[in-house]
Amino acid sequence: MVQEYVSDALVGNLVDNRYRVQSKLARGGMSTVYLATDQRLERDVALKVLHPHLADDPQFLDRLGREAKAAARLSHPHVVGVLDQGEDGPLAYLVMEYIKGHTLRDVLNEKGALSPRLALALIDPVVEGLGAAHAAGMIHRDIKPENVLIADDGRIKLGDFGLARAISTSTSTGALIGTVAYLSPELVLGKQADARSDIYSVGIMLYEMVTGRQPFDGEVPIQVAYQHVNSTVEAPSIQVPGLAAEIDELVQWCTDRDPDKRPVDGNALLSELRHIRTNLSDAELDLQPPAAVHRPLPAVAAPPSRPPAGTVPASAVQDTAYVRPPNDMPTEVYGGLQQPTEMISRGGNPTTVMTNGPRRPAYGPLSTPEDSSTPEDGAYQGAAGYGEPGDVGTATSKRAQRKLDRDEERARQRAAATPTKTLHEGNRRRRGLVWIVLLVVAALLAAVAGWFFGMGPGSPGTIPPVANKTVAEAQDLLRTAGFQSTVKDVFDDNVSPGLVVGSEPKAGEVIRKFQPVSLAVSKGPELFPLPDLTGKTLDDAKTALNGAEMALGPITETFDETAPAGTVLAQAPRSGNPVRHGTPVGLTVSKGPQPIPVPDVRGQEQGAAVKALEAAGLKAVVAPDPVNDRTVPKGAVLAQDPASGNLTKGGSVTLTISKGPKLVQVPSFIGKQASDAQKALEDLGFKVQIDNILGGFFGTVRAQDPVNTAVPEGSVITLTVV
Known part of the structure; x- marks a missing residue:
């Protein structure tokens, strides 16, 4: 209750003078997670505050700092980013990227078993x-x-990198950290974890996603841990009939008990996962699994089903926690594993912690070494978590005594069934002959077996190399080596038709001569018809080539007056031609109609301008209304639209034709002052030329040329001034 009060008290407070705690998001076995606001960068973050029993351990805090730095260097769109780590008084915290949304557990709780398409897309x-x-x-x-x-926007991220490693490497007891339902066998056995341990957990998680249940179940977590070490994960298709065999193989590959038989790391698994997603049919991907049925698993040697009051089955255990057992806590050997006799339960989620430290004796304080014995048929020794240490020792001693009693009873029954004296002694000579016959028969059998396995069909032989040989040559080589062979035809891209690709078993392998050898004979490369790509866009053509497993060859671009830019005009090889997978296909792609520069025909006579545009492949359109212009002669092109740039073939150019300068009536200014006459004429758009007589002393217009007539705008009017 004290710890809960302290954690809740953080809401509304400032951690490390930077992170304002907004609300509590979740609580687990190692930490409480809050939504907080980074005051410095003004962004929401997930603040993970470790529980006091971890924050008080200096060794753990040092290790956590190193792990946090390593996790912070990992920047990937599918990994929750570690942003900060530090301490604020008694608080130790991690700052992580805040992902608003839900977890995969929420999806499984809501939907149960998922379709293969959804499961593979999520994982x-x-x-x-x-x-x-x-x-x-x-x-x-x-x-x-x-x-x-x-996340609510569909992003999927993996969180909590480095935290489990920091705890597991900082506890002096060697406590094992992890959720028991997903622990790999090597982690249960206390061996070194590597990338393949994560792969095992992914396999268990994928099994749960496609079946709606976990592969191993038990009333207490230690039963589940035992099954991880001693049982094989069944094919998920047993729970979901019709599930693709590839998914069965993927799950069982990931969950093999031998780490050497699993994918070496996440990248190796990703390659196979995507290969399966690509090759499964829509029907296989969209298989709708039935509602998950809780089917009892095969019986395993496990502890008695006496969980403490208030606990739940191990299948519901999801939290992760650790415990440091007291020095005097008795431990017991169970199925070859050392287990502590204490389990913890937080919030209805019991978690079993396996210790990897020095083993203690398999007998309690009330028993002696002589009382202890190996459990018969994998029977369970001790009941972890049930009572005091003395109870454990007493229970172990009683079970050992019951086993001794059963052994003695069986010995008495065997003795009672064995006669102590024969009723017929028989003839010693006859018995001697029988023994001789038996020895002769045994000798003959040994000789036959020796011949069979030494020189006959059972003798070992080495498969000779037969690749790139004719079938007759390969069969002769096999017969000479003492083998019989069968022939099967296969496609091969590299070996000529009719020649042997290889053998099964392979060349160099040693087998018994009676075992069959299969020859794979090449039929040549497997050919596939090319799809028709003409008329498609370039992007659609690339998609079609990928779907047909063909390669994209050189792309040639050319102008085309009818096809839009980006349209495939031709392909090489042509569609329908059978070719190998991976064949490069060249594409001719349209660049659209060829652009034509617009010629400048302004100032040209109308007929000449029209001919120039038509010669360039363009269409001349004459504006219906000609326009007066004092500079462009009548009948010549005054303006064009467009005046420059590019058009495609057949594009239109509008021409505006000049009517020449407009005519203006020239009034008479004779007898008027020259200055007034000049201003009035210039206002009418004329140019004025003044000829002074006798110096133009009086400034009066004596004569004007032209006068009282209409002349073109801009004409020169001559005034004679006296």
Whole structure:
């Protein structure tokens, strides 16, 4: 209750003089997550405040700082970014990118089993982000649906990098961190974790996504952990009939108990995942799984079903936490694993913590070494978490005693069924002959077996190399080596038709001579018809080539008067021709109609201008109304539209024709002052020339030329002034 009060008290307060806590988002076994606002950068962040039992550990805080720095260097669109890490008094915190939305767990709780299309689409970005982390040398260690965040805008991100590693490497007891439903066998056994441990957790998560349930179930978490180590994850198609075999293989590849048989890292898994998504049919991808049915799993050696009051089945365990067992806490050996006899339960989510430290004896304080014995048929020794340490020792001793009693009873039954004296002694000579016959038969059998396995059909032989040989040559080589062969035809891009591609088993392998050898004979490359790309846009043509698994060849662009720019005009090879996958296909693409520069015909006579435009491939359009112009002669082009630039073939150019200068009536200014006459004439648009007689002393117009007649605008009017 104290810890809850302190955590809630953060709401509304400022952490480290920078992060204003807005509200509480979630609480887990290691931390409480708040929505906060970064006052410095004015953005919302997720503030993860660690619980006091972690924040008080200096060794853990040092390790957490290093892990946070490593996680902060990982920048990937599908990984939640670590923005800051620090301490504020008793508080230790991490600042992460705030993703507004929900988790994959919410999706599974709402929908149950997902269609393969949706499951593969959701897990693809998770694996991509995980691959980037693995390439950077980071391991997550706690992959689960709760750590897959789905933003409201559809972004998918993987969160909590580095936290589980920081805790697991900072606890002196070697406590194991992780959600038991998704733990890899090597983590349960206390071995070194690597990228393949994350791959195992992804496989378990994918199984749950397509079936609606987890592969292993148990009343207490330790039962689930035991199954991770000793059981094989079944094919999900057992739960979802009709599920594609490729998905079965993908899940079982990821969840193989041997790490060496799993994908090496996230990038290797991503490549196979996307290959499967590409090759499954729509019917296989859109398979609607039935409602998840809780089917009992095969019986396994597990602890008795006596969970403490208030706990829930292990299938519901999702939280991650750790516990530091007291030094005097007894531990017990269970299925080859060392387990502590304490479990914790927080908020209805019990979490089992496996210790990897030094083993303690498999007997309690009330038993002796002589009382302890190996559990029969994998029987469970001890009941972790059920009572005090003394109870555990007593229970172990009683079970050992019951086993001894059962062994003694069986021995007595075998002794009672065995006669102590024969009723017929028989003839010793006859018995001797029988023994001789048996020895002879055994010798003959041994000789036959020796011949069969040494020189006969059962003897080992090495497959000879037969690649690139004719079928007859290959069969002769196999017969000489003592093998019988069968022939099957296969497509091959590199080996000529009729020649052997290879053998199964492969050349160089040693097998028994009675085992069959299959020869793969080339039929030549498999050919596929090319799709028709003409008339498509360039982007559509590229998509069609990708769908047909063909390569894009050289692209040639050319002008075309009818096809819009970007349209495929031709392809090479032509459509319908059978070619190999990956064949480059060249495309001829339209650049649209060829542009034509507009000639400048202004000032030219109308007929000459029209001919010049038509010769360029353009159409001349004459404006219906000619326009007066004092500078352009009548009948010549006064203006054109457009006057410059480019048009396509057949484009129109509008011509405006000049009517020449307009005629203006010249009034008489004889007898008037020259200055007044000059101003009036210039206002009418004329040019004025003054000829002075006797110096023009009086300034009076004596004569005017022209006068009282209409002349073109801009004409020169001569005034004679005295």
